[in-house]
Amino acid sequence: MKAPLLSVKDLRVEFITRRGPLTALDGISFDLAPGEILGVVGESGAGKSLTGLAIIGLLDPPGRIAGGEIRLNGERIDNLAPEAMRKIRGRRIGMIFQDPLTSLNPLLRIGDQLVETILTHTSLTPKAARARAISLLTEVGIPAPEKRIDGYPHEFSGGMRQRVVIALALCAEPALVIADEPTTALDVSVQAQIIAVLKRLAREHHAAVILITHDMGVIAETADRVAVMYAGRIAEIGRVEEVVRDPLHPYAKGLMAAIPTLEGRAARLAQIPGAMPRLSAIPPGCAFNPRCPNVFDRCRIERPPPLPIGTRRAACWLYDRGEVTPPARETVS
Amino acid sequence: MSEISVELPKSEPASRSFLGRLKDSDLLASFLSSKVTVVAGALTLIFFLAAVFAPLIAPTNPFDPASNFLIDSLNPPRFVTGGDARFLLGTDDQGRDLWSAILYGLRVSLLIGVFGVLLGGAIGITLGLIAGYAGGRIDSIIMRIADVQLTFPAILIALLVDGVVQALLKGQNREQTAFGILVISIGLSFWVQYARTVRGSTLVEKNRDYVQAARLIGLSPARILMRHILPNVMGPVLVIATINLALAIITEATLSFLGVGLPPTQPSLGTLIRIGQNFLFSGEWWIVTFPSITLAALVLAVNLLGDWLRDALNPRLK
Amino acid sequence: MIAFIIRRLFASIGVLIAVGLIAFLLFRYVGDPVNQMVGIETPESERVALRQQLGLNDPAIVQALRFLGHAARLDFGISYQFKQPVSELIGARMPATLELAFVASILSLLAGIPMGVYTALHRKSALAKLFEALSLVGISLPTFLIGILLIYLFAVTLGWLPSFGRGDVVHIGSWWTTGLLTASGLKSIIMPAITLALFQMTLIMRLVRAEMLEVLRADYIRFARARGLSERKVHFRHALKNTLVPVITVVGLQLGSIVAFSIITETVFSWPGMGQLFLQSVQNVDIPIMAAYLLFIAFLFVVINLVVDLLYAAVDPRLRVAIHGA
Numbered sequence: 007m008k009a010p011l012l013s014v015k016d017l018r019v020e021f022i023t024r025r026g027p028l029t030a031l032d033g034i035s036f037d038l039a040p041g042e043i044l045g046v047v048g049e050s051g052a053g054k055s056l057t058g059l060a061i062i063g064l065l066d067p068p069g070r071i072a073g074g075e076i077r078l079n080g081e082r083i084d085n086l087a088p089e090a091m092r093k094i095r096g097r098r099i100g101m102i103f104q105d106p107l108t109s110l111n112p113l114l115r116i117g118d119q120l121v122e123t124i125l126t127h128t129s130l131t132p133k134a135a136r137a138r139a140i141s142l143l144t145e146v147g148i149p150a151p152e153k154r155i156d157g158y159p160h161e162f163s164g165g166m167r168q169r170v171v172i173a174l175a176l177c178a179e180p181a182l183v184i185a186d187e188p189t190t191a192l193d194v195s196v197q198a199q200i201i202a203v204l205k206r207l208a209r210e211h212h213a214a215v216i217l218i219t220h221d222m223g224v225i226a227e228t229a230d231r232v233a234v235m236y237a238g239r240i241a242e243i244g245r246v247e248e249v250v251r252d253p254l255h256p257y258a259k260g261l262m263a264a265i266p267t268l269e270g271r272a273a274r275l276a277q278i279p280g281a282m283p284r285l286s287a288i289p290p291g292c293a294f295n296p297r298c299p300n301v302f303d304r305c306r307i308e309r310p311p312p313l314p315i316g317t318r319r320a321a322c323w324l325y326d327r328g329e330v331t332p333p334a335r336e337t338v339s
Numbered sequence: 340m341s342e343i344s345v346e347l348p349k350s351e352p353a354s355r356s357f358l359g360r361l362k363d364s365d366l367l368a369s370f371l372s373s374k375v376t377v378v379a380g381a382l383t384l385i386f387f388l389a390a391v392f393a394p395l396i397a398p399t400n401p402f403d404p405a406s407n408f409l410i411d412s413l414n415p416p417r418f419v420t421g422g423d424a425r426f427l428l429g430t431d432d433q434g435r436d437l438w439s440a441i442l443y444g445l446r447v448s449l450l451i452g453v454f455g456v457l458l459g460g461a462i463g464i465t466l467g468l469i470a471g472y473a474g475g476r477i478d479s480i481i482m483r484i485a486d487v488q489l490t491f492p493a494i495l496i497a498l499l500v501d502g503v504v505q506a507l508l509k510g511q512n513r514e515q516t517a518f519g520i521l522v523i524s525i526g527l528s529f530w531v532q533y534a535r536t537v538r539g540s541t542l543v544e545k546n547r548d549y550v551q552a553a554r555l556i557g558l559s560p561a562r563i564l565m566r567h568i569l570p571n572v573m574g575p576v577l578v579i580a581t582i583n584l585a586l587a588i589i590t591e592a593t594l595s596f597l598g599v600g601l602p603p604t605q606p607s608l609g610t611l612i613r614i615g616q617n618f619l620f621s622g623e624w625w626i627v628t629f630p631s632i633t634l635a636a637l638v639l640a641v642n643l644l645g646d647w648l649r650d651a652l653n654p655r656l657k
Numbered sequence: 658m659i660a661f662i663i664r665r666l667f668a669s670i671g672v673l674i675a676v677g678l679i680a681f682l683l684f685r686y687v688g689d690p691v692n693q694m695v696g697i698e699t700p701e702s703e704r705v706a707l708r709q710q711l712g713l714n715d716p717a718i719v720q721a722l723r724f725l726g727h728a729a730r731l732d733f734g735i736s737y738q739f740k741q742p743v744s745e746l747i748g749a750r751m752p753a754t755l756e757l758a759f760v761a762s763i764l765s766l767l768a769g770i771p772m773g774v775y776t777a778l779h780r781k782s783a784l785a786k787l788f789e790a791l792s793l794v795g796i797s798l799p800t801f802l803i804g805i806l807l808i809y810l811f812a813v814t815l816g817w818l819p820s821f822g823r824g825d826v827v828h829i830g831s832w833w834t835t836g837l838l839t840a841s842g843l844k845s846i847i848m849p850a851i852t853l854a855l856f857q858m859t860l861i862m863r864l865v866r867a868e869m870l871e872v873l874r875a876d877y878i879r880f881a882r883a884r885g886l887s888e889r890k891v892h893f894r895h896a897l898k899n900t901l902v903p904v905i906t907v908v909g910l911q912l913g914s915i916v917a918f919s920i921i922t923e924t925v926f927s928w929p930g931m932g933q934l935f936l937q938s939v940q941n942v943d944i945p946i947m948a949a950y951l952l953f954i955a956f957l958f959v960v961i962n963l964v965v966d967l968l969y970a971a972v973d974p975r976l977r978v979a980i981h982g983a
């Protein structure tokens with residue numbers, strides 16, 4: 007493997023509350039190669055967005071990074087001074103948020119928002135910046151960009167706005183783009199278009215992408231690798247084809263079973279009984295143990311580390327060699 | 340005057356009582372965690388106790404002309420050279436003991452404030468419940484009136500009501516009517532906020548399952564409003580009432596200061612300040628200073644309590 | 658756009674008519690206009706004649722329309738206590754009040770907005786805490802106490818500033834008088850203006866602070882940060898502009914209420930304005946002046962509302978389109 011673009015090791019994020027710290031992310035570790043697309047899936051509250059925000063250094067207080075490290079091209083970025091981190095945001099790491107309707111400042115023309123971003127990160131003249139803004143809008147597929155550049159956000163549809171947001175995130179050619187549920191707020195009909203734009207631009211601009219979504223379908227089509235998150239931890243991470251075809255972690259199995267198939271029949275995620283625990287009530291041992299169909303004593307006491315299985319890693323005691331053999335696959339299918 | 344909008348988190352199960360929510364919000368813990376709030380609470384308590392027990396604490400009765408002698412007028416406070424040992428804070432131009440007058444004035448100010456807030460609350464809550472529950476034309480009439488009134492500052496409404504009621508009661512003895520006039524003026528000036536808040540909550544609550552269920556089993560609207568909806572809007576109402584108490588005290592003091600409130604024969608804090616202001620230039624500073632400090636401390640303490648209560652019941656604002 | 662303005666105008670006229678009817682009810686039914694206008698010894702026959710002459714025997718609706726018609730031509734009748742036309746009395750005192758309100762408005766905006774922005778951006782700093790403590794005191798201290806305190810400090814103790822009146826005034830045109838062009842006039846307006854401004858300044862500061870904190874949590878602020886914009890740009894280009902849009906409405910109305918609040922300030926500083934006149938009319942149950950003043954304040958609010966709407970449309974592109982579309 008090439009030297010990783012991004013390397014996250016044992017990342018731990020806490021929220022300071024009156025009753026003491028709450029651990030929201032625990033032991034998150036993964037590497038991302040240049041140009042790679044990593045999908046991050048999980049239910050709401052699993053910590054997907056927090057992971058993205060922690061990497062780009064935009065955790066809102068009282069949230070804070072309490073442990074571990076984040077390296078970009080080998081250089082630590084989790085402990086940078088605010089001003090140094092700001093210079094990385096936008097230029098080396100771009101981010102796209104869920105709701106294009108609220109991501110753009112309603113009072114400023116989209117051109118102004120593009121130009122201000124370009125001017126922040128490059129030494130272009132305002133005129134050249136505007137030209138670049140127009141070419142970016144063309145790239146993301148905004149028709150008649152010379153005209154639309156002077157429009158206000160409310161004059162664009164949701165899908166068009168998300169294209170503008172993608173253009174904004176790519177202004178300074180970042181090597182990494184974090185896309186946090188970029189299509190969730192959009193019409194189903196435009197979701198595929200936006201994903202296609204994102205994928206094409208990432209390839210053309212050689213940007214790696216962390217694609218956060220709860221839609222396994224999107225991941226299956228777009229991502230190279232996928233990380234399945236549960237209760238602030240990574241349950242399983244590996245190549246998409248493998249994880250989708252043959253998930254190892256019992257939670258991932260449940261999740262994959264919920265992907266709509268070509269026949270249009272999707273089993274509900276609800277086939278895993280129970281709900282994800284609240285941050286304040288994560289059980290000891292494996293966080294999934296109260297819902298796990300394969301639970302045994304060890305899961306209730308000891309927390310499973312990410313165990314390497316082939317090219318994958320799964321945090322599940324079922325795969326602790328020498329203890330238990332993996333169960334037959336029929337158990338879920 | 341100031342516009343406060345208060346909302347409670349709506350995610351709470353509707354069946355939980357207001358008290359249950361109070362406990363849940365760690366009210367006591369948050370109260371004790373802020374020193375300022377504890378001091379404000381203690382101060383408010385002292386003011387209320389002083390007001391209630393004024394007749395027992397005060398050396399003289401300032402309302403009783405027989406116990407005041409003009410020969411004692413304009414005595415400086417006891418701790419100033421030339422002060423008279425009988426008068427802790429000095430005397431006013433009528434020879435009244437200022438300490439006693441302040442205690443009685445505090446009593447009057449608080450009484451009017453509390454009654455004014457109660458009247459305003461009663462009007463506002465009733466109209467808000469009716470508007471929210473009935474909807475339609477009744478709702479739009481009530482809320483339109485509220486909107487128009489809200490464009491006028493409360494002090495102006497209070498002055499107008501004061502003038503009108505005075506005109507209607509023409510020939511009556513001012514000393515007997517002043518108290519009632521002030522309560523009515525304040526009540527009619529401060530009902531809008533309750534009405535708006537209660538209406539908003541009622542609109543939300545009335546579509547809840549438990550209200551629909553109550554309707555289905557045939558409970559009367561009045562009963563549904565009182566038993567089911569009212570308890571759920573008490574939190575915001577309490578916050579508004581606390582902040583309005585401060586406003587009501589200010590309004591009463593202002594009206595009395597302007598000379599359309601309580602007459603000099605039964606002074607409130609505002610009246611005392613009005614009297615004292617005349618002696619500002621002639622050197623009798625104590626007549627205006629002590630009532631002013633009392634009034635300012637009282638309003639500040641109540642405001643601090645109100646601010647804390649709003650924050651404690653409304654985590655979103657923290 | 659024009660349709661929008663016309664619609665707002667009609668709504669405004671509706672409010673004015675409603676307030677006008679209240680003023681009429683006051684005028685007609687609170688106290689007896691005839692009793693107020695004649696002496697006690699006036700014979701009954703004369704009273705009856707006057708009653709007829711004033712049209713008090715006409716149906717109420719006719720009287721109400723007549724009252725509104727007169728009011729529209731700024732004819733509010735004769736003051737009971739001064740025996741002069743109300744419009745003349747109010748007109749003579751209007752410049753003093755408007756000038757005071759204007760200076761106070763400017764003061765409260767110039768101080769309130771920066772203080773609000775500062776306290777929102779530097780929530781933990783000592784200066785922000787000081788501002789917030791001051792704002793609580795500002796809200797808690799009744800206006801008249803602030804006035805008295807200022808008088809005690811700067812007039813009684815230091816002797817720097819006059820404690821009452823407007824100083825020398827200069828006539829501009831046939832009607833307007835101004836104290837802003839003379840040294841004594843400028844000196845005189847300082848304390849009343851500060852007194853009047855303090856409460857509004859406190860409110861504006863708190864409002865700007867709350868609104869800005871809300872805006873700073875918005876997605877587009879987070880996105881602006883994610884794009885690597887400097888804090889300065891995020892705060893002053895993105896957050897401040899969005900903060901001020903909703904603030905315009907409230908601030909507009911607050912400034913309108915400054916005129917009404919000046920009743921208190923004018924009393925403390927014996928400022929010869931409309932507020933004092935109104936207070937005297939309340940004390941003496943001089944209904945024509947009360948009615949006229951009420952209508953004046955309503956008119957002022959209606960005008961301010963219209964201006965605020967237009968300003969809003971000028972600032973917020975979303976509304977511009979909504980208005981065009983309407």
